[in-house]
Amino acid sequence: MDFTGGPMPGPPGGPIVANLTPDQEEGIGAWSEDEFVTALSSGVRPDTVPINPDIMPLKLTKVMSDTERRAIYRYLR
Numbered sequence: 402m403d404f405t406g407g408p409m410p411g412p413p414g415g416p417i418v419a420n421l422t423p424d425q426e427e428g429i430g431a432w433s434e435d436e437f438v439t440a441l442s443s444g445v446r447p448d449t450v451p452i453n454p455d456i457m458p459l460k461l462t463k464v465m466s467d468t469e470r471r472a473i474y475r476y477l478r
Contacts, residue, residue, distance in 0.1 A: 404428075404477065409456065416456050423478050437474040438467055 406420035406427075422428035429437060436447040441462035444452050452459060462470065 416453060418456055421477050429477065434471060434474050438470040441465065441470045441473070442467075 404421040406418045409415040409418050420428040423430040425431050432440070432447055440446050440452060441459075442465075444454065444457075444459045444463065446452060454460070462473075
């Protein structure tokens with residue numbers, strides 16, 4: 402898995418998955434660790450765009466501890 406995003410596997414016309422790489426332009430590279438943690442807990446990206454709960458497992462990330470969310474950020478970085 403390369404976390405670069407793109408069309409979700411399955412039937413054509415499905416949702417586009419976000420790029421979770423450290424890329425500054427296309428990924429989450431411009432996000433601070435605090436912004437990432439807030440996005441996973443609130444369901445809203447730093448640019449105020451809501452995160453699609455059909456693609457991102459927000460029910461799970463919202464109940465994680467900040468330590469767990471920070472670990473995900475550090476893994477992706």
